[in-house]
Amino acid sequence: AQKITQTQPGMFVQEKEAVTLDCTYDTSDQSYGLFWYKQPSSGEMIFLIYQGSYDEQNATEGRYSLNFQKARKSANLVISASQLGDSAMYFCAMREGGGAQKLVFGQGTRLTINP
């Protein structure tokens, strides 16, 4: 069964608008972590934001915020005031509890910012 689901293969947004990228997850662990990564065309995976399962407040990092709804098992990424440089693939990932610290990734969403 898919552990991380990103239902939006592609998104097109006008520059300066806010955008929400969806992510739902499936786990039976009580302790887990949720991550968002950005992958530009160069290929490198760039860490954006992290949310721990026990964190009561939504994580924020500059223009990025994570809308964490634990009961619904969703961890949507919100990018405020989008910029042309935000055009990239975005991946949601989950690290389940335990020492292995494996990250499981979703299929990704390709975000295109239009001028």
Added chain:
Amino acid sequence: ETGVTQTPRHLVMGMTNKKSLKCEQHLGHNAMYWYKQSAKKPLELMFVYSLEERVENNSVPSRFSPECPNSSHLFLHLHTLQPEDSALYLCASSQRWTVEDYGYTFGSGTRLTVV
């Protein structure tokens, strides 16, 4: 140098060739990972090394052979590959057994084409 460095960035090889991908991390991390990223598929975890010991092998064909001589270096030896092995191969590192907010640090990847 800092971060995670992968070489080469691009590699074209025939099905009968033998080549190696190299990954080096300068972050003092104690775990390293190989991921495969094919078109339109989620990132697939191939191997996990922790303290230079292989702790996971996700049913990867034997034509892929990893090597971790020390905590800073990780190799992926390739031989008699198939065209379907063409993909972006990403290396990552992390600090295992700690509550880490940043997940993995990724390299820029090696774009492999098998002809």
